[in-house]
Amino acid sequence: MTTNKISALCAGFCLLSTTAAAQGTPELYGQVAARVIDQEHQDRSVEAYDVRLGLRGMGQYANITAVYELEAEFTNAVNDSSDNNNDDNELEIRNARLLFPTQLGTFVIAPKTPSSQYLILYSAVDIFETNRAYTNNGVSQIFDQAETSSHVLAWLSPRKYGFQGLLSYLTGSTDSGTDSDYVTWWLEWQADEESDLSGLRAAIGQVYIDRLAVHALAEDDAVRTTATIGYTNHGLHLGATYEHSDFKGFANMDRETYGIAASYTYNGYTLGAGYYERSFDDDLMSSQDNKGTVVTLQKRFNEDLMFFIENGNFDLDGQSSLSVGAKLTF
Template sequence: MRITTPTRLLSSAVLLSLSMTAAADTGPKVFGLLSVGALNDEKDFETEAYELELGIKGVYDIEGIKAAYELLADFADAANAEEDIDGEDEIHVRQASVAFRTQYGAFVIAPRAVSGQFRNIYGGLRKFEYNEPHASTPAAGGKVFEQPDEGQNVLAYVSPNWNGFQLIGASLQINEDNDEDHDVIAVRAVYWGNNWNIGIGRVNVDKEAGPPSANDDYNRDSIGFAYNFSKFELGGVYERNSDRFGGDDSDVFGVAAKYHFGQGWSSSLGYFDKDYDNDDTGVDNSLVVLNLKKQLKDNVNLWAEAGEYDEGSDNIALGVNVEF
């Protein structure tokens, strides 16, 4: 998700206490993703930077406590901006976090973070490049799910793994002028099996973070699973949005499958559907998306994707991904 509200949360003093003389456990490691190609979405055919990510991460061992840090930025908005038009300096920070890992769990401080709620519950649907299953998918008019893929001003706790079971809780602040310190509370439970996982969670958005007309908190409940066979992957998500700010309640579900043919070829097929309880206050939408991918090397692949929407711009996208 592209967050437009500026992040003003200053780094905690505890982050500054990470001495550069501490014994390095791993890293620092530079990593990134270059995803570029060509797009036709009912407008002029054009080349597109889908993702241009560059990051650094590592772990410090400080008296038995692991301090894992990560900084990740995406330069795609700047690359796609038209010449001599504002936007050339739009560097989007996707992750800026420090996690303190202890035997009692992990404590996370993140002015900006990739959403764990999205990663853990919606992960089985993440098989597509352009028609992404989250609230701020780049596909024009393509929003089906309400769950964003990022959050800001995050304080979180991740429990230890108890035989595959974990509990996670997080507080987020999205409006710092409403006299409410915890605008969003997100909780989830996740179970990890040998080749499958399931997650269930709730996101509560305080009415003080909504418009002045909001009378109730907005709640998003979701459950998702992912299952990996030898050559076949299957995932599904159900999402319920209650007391939406400025709109009616909605039900959203999606299912996605991926098959590995061999010799680096794979194909993914997905179907997503959104229904509002009252058609007068929301426009129902659905999506069928097909992806074909060819892996050239471990970190290089070519792909083609087509998305067809009930409401929204149909698209055909071609691309190449290079990871390092």
């Protein structure tokens, strides 16, 4: 299997940052991303925001094809102000997974993996460096979807007539040790590259959250539903994502979020802008409503090196920021 085939196989589950290694030759890859950030109510800081190192490859074992990937994130360790006091939780395993491609689809076992739910349903509006679309990105808070997933079993279907789907089961536990499992699915459609609609894609998906992960007294599972549409062609990108979180018996937590984003790339320069809004159904939770705009200018010298300046303005206190940075992948 060639490197391009490995990348294509993995893309539906989670996009690999570069092409995967050839058969029998594991590839070492990584990324160093740093910025100067001036965030509301915080001191200006020079910091890492995405530092990774990983190993991946593919092999044939007793007529079974396996793709493997192991990736660690060093961002917290790099940003530790006490050079000789590294805590155990500063090194995060971002990716540890095995993928088994077959004619019936790809079967995945992943103790830790970048979330395909996030990639497929949120990438249309995830065009920024500092103000990412995932929850708890460290700066702004809009959507509820996490960037990574843990304890995952998944099946990725073959793509037929432009459609591809994924079904996954996540095992987990609450802080008290009680079992708390998740079920997720998504269905994506992509226009054929040779058609007049080339560059158009749409997807919908859901996350079923075990009631015990919501609250010890919850009687029903929570459901997060997301729909997205995107168009990318000739340097132009347009995207929109809508998310609704339904907490059933805890209706005061119900909320809906949407984002729209657009960018245009010419001669290595990309100008991008986005608008995001989150609103709770319960008026008593209106203090947690949030909306904001993000604007960025990026300069990419090649596929490995990029510089950017980005400004985000949000209603919630402490979430606005101005950042300038660089990202190098290898």
